[in-house]
Amino acid sequence: MTKLSQEERLSFYKSKAWRQTREVILKRDNYECQECKRKGKVTTGERLDVDHLLELEDYPDLALEPSNLETKCVMCHNKKHNRFVKKENKWNDEKW
Numbered sequence: 001m002t003k004l005s006q007e008e009r010l011s012f013y014k015s016k017a018w019r020q021t022r023e024v025i026l027k028r029d030n031y032e033c034q035e036c037k038r039k040g041k042v043t044t045g046e047r048l049d050v051d052h053l054l055e056l057e058d059y060p061d062l063a064l065e066p067s068n069l070e071t072k073c074v075m076c077h078n079k080k081h082n083r084f085v086k087k088e089n090k091w092n093d094e095k096w
């Protein structure tokens with residue numbers, strides 16, 4: 001399967017289809033982080049993302065597939081993608 005480029009992903013996230021699907025998923029999940037829920041915690045609020053369980057980049061066919069989508073809080077979402085680690089590495093590289 002062909003991977004999506006960063007540009008293609010950005011334009012996907014701006015699309016009307018994604019915005020509508022995102023709303024549907026948030027409602028389905030009662031605006032609660034599903035990852036926290038599995039740990040017995042309730043996390044709601046405005047900082048919720050809809051996460052692709054199988055990455056959009058690798059599985060563009062599942063981009064709007066509800067069974068591949070899950071509500072996550074920003075903390076859990078960042079954890080999954082190791083965003084902080086990546087940032088740290090980058091910083092170290094620059095320092096070097």
Ligand SMILES: [Zn+2]
Pocket residue numbers: 033034035036043072073074075076077
């Ligand atoms: Zn969470």
